[in-house]
Amino acid sequence: MKEQLIKFLQDTIKRTGGDPNFSDTDSLFVSQKFDSLDFVDLLLFIEEHYKIPTSQVGDDMSKIDNVIKIIEYIESNIS
Numbered sequence: 001m002k003e004q005l006i007k008f009l010q011d012t013i014k015r016t017g018g019d020p021n022f023s024d025t026d027s028l029f030v031s032q033k034f035d036s037l038d039f040v041d042l043l044l045f046i047e048e049h050y051k052i053p054t055s056q057v058g059d060d061m062s063k064i065d066n067v068i069k070i071i072e073y074i075e076s077n078i079s
Contacts, residue, residue: 016038028066029065
């Protein structure tokens with residue numbers, strides 16, 4: 001799961017010309033590696049690849065702001 005997620009994040013960052021290097025705890029949004037459109041893409045990625053709703057996230061980017069938080073969100077919502 002983690003490798004697929006990191007590849008998606010890196011590909012998204014590269015698409016906008018950003019530096020795709022980050023640690024599991026680096027903030028994707030505070031560091032401006034991700035913007036609001038990337039946030040929507042991330043929500044869609046989670047829904048499509050892991051078949052879980054992202055309605056709990058709403059517009060609160062801090063809930064899925066780094067790799068660790070994203071994985072925790074996915075793992076806590078997989079049935």
